Amino acid sequence: MERRRSLIRRIFHEFYSERYELIEVPSDLPKREFGFIFFKSPDIMVRHKAFNNSQELLEFLKANVPMHAYYSTAHYKWPEARSMDEKMWLGADLVFDIDVDHIPTPCKTAHDSWKCLDCNLGGKGMPPETCPKCGSKRLERDAWVCDICLQKAKEEVLKLVEDFLVSDFGFRLNEIKVYFSGHRGFHVHIESEKVQHLDSDARREIVDYIKGIGFRPSISLNGDPDMSETGWRGRMARGVYKFIADANADLLTELGFKKREITFLVTNREIILRGLESSPPYWGCLHKLSKRSLNALFDFVKRSYAVDIDERVTTDIKRLIRLPGSLHGKTGLPVVPVGISDIEEFDPFSIEILNSASSLKLKILRKIPTLKLGSREYSFKVNERVKVPFSVGLYMACRGVAEIVNVM
Amino acid sequence: MSNTPFVKEMHAYLKLKGLSLADIDSDYLKPALELAKARILCSCKRGSRYPDNLDNVTDLDLSLLSYPLAIAILAYIGNPILTRRFAVYEARRAGRFLRWEPEEKVVSIARGTFGWDIRRVRLTIGKRTYTLAIHFTDYLSVSFPREPHWKLVNRIMLEGYVLLQKHELARLIEERVRRNIMDKIENAKLDAVPKALEEASLEILRAVRSSGLTETFPSERMSSYSPQGYPPCIAKLVEDATAGKNLSHTARFALATFLLNVGMSVDEVVDLFRRMPDFREEITRYQVEHLAGLRGSKIKYSPPSCENMRSAGLCPEELKDALCNRVRHPLMYYYLKIKRGITYGKEKKPHKEDIS
Ligand code: SF4
Ligand SMILES: [Zn+2]
Ligand SMILES: [Zn+2]
Numbered sequence A: 001m002e003r004r005r006s007l008i009r010r011i012f013h014e015f016y017s018e019r020y021e022l023i024e025v026p027s028d029l030p031k032r033e034f035g036f037i038f039f040k041s042p043d044i045m046v047r048h049k050a051f052n053n054s055q056e057l058l059e060f061l062k063a064n065v066p067m068h069a070y071y072s073t074a075h076y077k078w079p080e081a082r083s084m085d086e087k088m089w090l091g092a093d094l095v096f097d098i099d100v101d102h103i104p105t106p107c108k109t110a111h112d113s114w115k116c117l118d119c120n121l122g123g124k125g126m127p128p129e130t131c132p133k134c135g136s137k138r139l140e141r142d143a144w145v146c147d148i149c150l151q152k153a154k155e156e157v158l159k160l161v162e163d164f165l166v167s168d169f170g171f172r173l174n175e176i177k178v179y180f181s182g183h184r185g186f187h188v189h190i191e192s193e194k195v196q197h198l199d200s201d202a203r204r205e206i207v208d209y210i211k212g213i214g215f216r217p218s219i220s221l222n223g224d225p226d227m228s229e230t231g232w233r234g235r236m237a238r239g240v241y242k243f244i245a246d247a248n249a250d251l252l253t254e255l256g257f258k259k260r261e262i263t264f265l266v267t268n269r270e271i272i273l274r275g276l277e278s279s280p281p282y283w284g285c286l287h288k289l290s291k292r293s294l295n296a297l298f299d300f301v302k303r304s305y306a307v308d309i310d311e312r313v314t315t316d317i318k319r320l321i322r323l324p325g326s327l328h329g330k331t332g333l334p335v336v337p338v339g340i341s342d343i344e345e346f347d348p349f350s351i352e353i354l355n356s357a358s359s360l361k362l363k364i365l366r367k368i369p370t371l372k373l374g375s376r377e378y379s380f381k382v383n384e385r386v387k388v389p390f391s392v393g394l395y396m397a398c399r400g401v402a403e404i405v406n407v408m
Numbered sequence B: 001m002s003n004t005p006f007v008k009e010m011h012a013y014l015k016l017k018g019l020s021l022a023d024i025d026s027d028y029l030k031p032a033l034e035l036a037k038a039r040i041l042c043s044c045k046r047g048s049r050y051p052d053n054l055d056n057v058t059d060l061d062l063s064l065l066s067y068p069l070a071i072a073i074l075a076y077i078g079n080p081i082l083t084r085r086f087a088v089y090e091a092r093r094a095g096r097f098l099r100w101e102p103e104e105k106v107v108s109i110a111r112g113t114f115g116w117d118i119r120r121v122r123l124t125i126g127k128r129t130y131t132l133a134i135h136f137t138d139y140l141s142v143s144f145p146r147e148p149h150w151k152l153v154n155r156i157m158l159e160g161y162v163l164l165q166k167h168e169l170a171r172l173i174e175e176r177v178r179r180n181i182m183d184k185i186e187n188a189k190l191d192a193v194p195k196a197l198e199e200a201s202l203e204i205l206r207a208v209r210s211s212g213l214t215e216t217f218p219s220e221r222m223s224s225y226s227p228q229g230y231p232p233c234i235a236k237l238v239e240d241a242t243a244g245k246n247l248s249h250t251a252r253f254a255l256a257t258f259l260l261n262v263g264m265s266v267d268e269v270v271d272l273f274r275r276m277p278d279f280r281e282e283i284t285r286y287q288v289e290h291l292a293g294l295r296g297s298k299i300k301y302s303p304p305s306c307e308n309m310r311s312a313g314l315c316p317e318e319l320k321d322a323l324c325n326r327v328r329h330p331l332m333y334y335y336l337k338i339k340r341g342i343t344y345g346k347e348k349k350p351h352k353e354d355i356s
Helices: A002-018 A055-065 A147-166 A200-211 A233-248 A247-255 A260-265 A269-278 A284-288 A291-305 A313-314 A392-399 B008-017 B020-025 B030-045 B058-077 B081-098 B103-114 B136-141 B166-187 B195-210 B232-242 B249-261 B266-275 B283-293 B306-311 B329-339
Strands: A036-039 A043-049 A066-072 A075-076 A089-092 A094-099 A115-117 A122-124 A139-142 A176-180 A187-190 A320-322 A358-362 A369-373 A376-377 A384-391 A401-407 B117-126 B128-135 B161-164
Touching: A002 A055, A002 A066, A002 A392, A002 A401, A036 A055, A055 A066, A066 A075, A089 B020, A094 A147, A094 A200, A115 A269, A147 A187, A147 A369, A176 B008, A187 B283, A200 A313, A200 B136, A233 A269, A233 A284, A233 A291, A247 A260, A260 A269, A260 B103, A269 A284, A284 B117, A358 A392, A392 A401, B030 B058, B030 B136, B030 B195, B058 B128, B058 B136, B058 B166, B058 B195, B081 B103, B081 B166, B081 B329, B103 B117, B103 B128, B103 B166, B103 B266, B117 B161, B128 B136, B128 B166, B161 B166, B232 B249, B232 B266, B232 B329, B249 B283, B266 B283
Parallel strands: none
Antiparallel strands: A036 A043, A036 A066, A066 A320, A075 A089, A094 A187, A115 A122, A115 A139, A176 A187, A358 A384, A358 A401, A369 A376, B117 B128, B128 B161
16 A cells, blocks of 8 residues: 555656646735645645745645645635634635536446445445435445546536636636546636625625526516527527427426326427517417426426536635646546637546656556546456556556556 | 715715814714714614604705714614614615616716726617616625525626616615625724713613614524524633533523524523523523513513623633624624624634535
8 A cells, every 4th residue: 555655656756847837827826825635644634835936836846746736716815824814815716616526427327336334335326315224424435537427527618618607707718717627527717807806605696697596487588588699598598499399298298297288389389489489589388388397397498508516616715726737646637727629629548647658557456347538448357467558547546446567 | 965975975075074083072063963863763663764854954064974973873882783774774765865866877876986897788688678787796796685586597697797777776786885884884993982972872772772672673683593603702601501510690691692682592592501500491491581582571682792791701812813803792793704604713624625
């Protein structure tokens, strides 16, 4: 265990000495708080660090080789002070976290699993809230990155940036920075002056807007919306149109529509659609549906447009977030900026970690689910020795399921 | 101008007169002080309007000067409920007048006084016609309980601007004024309190008590209490009580009245005293109900102010934090901390949840 960890640490050390150009020094550096977790005590976070200039930060990383490196989205007058009121909060960037951890993807049952630490019951896929057998909340989860999961995260990022941040909130693309989180998702940062002073309540309103929480059709859709409108009205108009055009009996039944309503929708489909696309639009036909069904329809459409962001991250104005350019200690993957136009092709396993090595020889220690990483699918047998691309190898080693035999 | 006493011009105006609180005893300010008292008392009664002689004060000086005096009095009293009533009342009054002002005037106040980014538009969407748009960051800087139609998700937003009708902008200004007044009162620094001001404060407190005015707004108290908001003094008393230490009479009074004021039920308060060496259920219950205003005098008691806590030896110097230095009343501490979600306490061990 010790030896394995020290080998990983050595690779991290080389990374911070060789590839420091990847580190993106946060704007307004001296006002940021930093936090680190080191290899020697992975359960303790060292906080309240601050750096006067990028030189200091880079030297620190090289000398101390953190397992995880974070900085505050907030700016403080005294970032090194140990208590929040001494720090004196000056403002905070607006950040969003998209993480497939919270998003059910079909592949999760294939590669994720969980175990109850109290009664040992286990299962595939996302963990339940509480153990179904003993009710315990102490569930350990075994979660893996996979290409399908990442694709889902990318779709969410595109929706967030294009549909919401740019068109509704009016941010310019160059104000929006997207980073791969080093694990199963992306972080979106906005540093513009205008957002700095938003308090937590204000940020919650932004989250609610993006997740469609508290959306009231009776208010928002008052006066039949047109498909060319922007914002939620336009989205709902386009979504309802698509829904009616594609609706089949199975989905409608699942949403709780009555037989009579399904027949009505299917037989009058063309007439309803013509109403929706005419100018001004006419939604009158839809009101033949019961209130319940109509709400189920709106809710279904709303959910298809809402973005699954983690509200805790956005509303917390004193949060620490991963430092761009640092390595994620549990995956060995670097946190890197991703251009919005390149995101579809982005593959975290294609990023070169060290200039000097391109592959690793591993000894597999534990069972690993079959995974699609980047363009390739990997499956390993316990005890087997294999040569794999460097980042895949480092990932397995950091996950503790393989041992590095050789750096090549 | 006198109807919207929050505008920047007013502050300039006061300065121009070269007046300060110290002049309060002067004959010149006496009528203004009377007016200030009347304004506060008015605000305590739900649905009450300014008496005619107040709304029609023709003396501009008088009307303008009474405002900072009212703020000073409320700051001195330090009762969050009175403070809030006053802020709501004055803001509403300002809002009422704004609604009758031409759009241009409303816009210029929003821009000039609050620095809001506002655009004039003409757009009909759905059934409504909008003439204004405010940048969403300014829209969100006004925080108030968001009824559904004020929630951002139910607003129309175009490239960062939230569409508004004129009366809605007036309403936003009103909320902002309310917040400003509260901030002013809560942050007012009173070094040497003139005698006249002290007397005025006592007079108001007496009036409030005897007329049972506080009972006109009991439902506005926080409905559920949150222990994270307890000031150090109360947190310590809770701890001592739970540990079964014998508390002095004043300590019990302070603890019970505080908890009742933040919304704890009589039963819960009684439970807290269960460990007292001399605990007798019926007696304790009777006393607590009395404090809660459920018996006898029907007066609901307030906990002692910080000053009184201190002289009773109940303010733990070593546990005081930065927020303590800003308040004069334990309830104010609670109110500020809960309402604003400010953390002033000792920092907790960082939690994995705090990072991403
Ligand atoms: S200053 Fe006031 S609120 Fe703070 S501990 Fe002392 S009495 Fe309590
Ligand atoms: Zn269990
Ligand atoms: Zn997957």
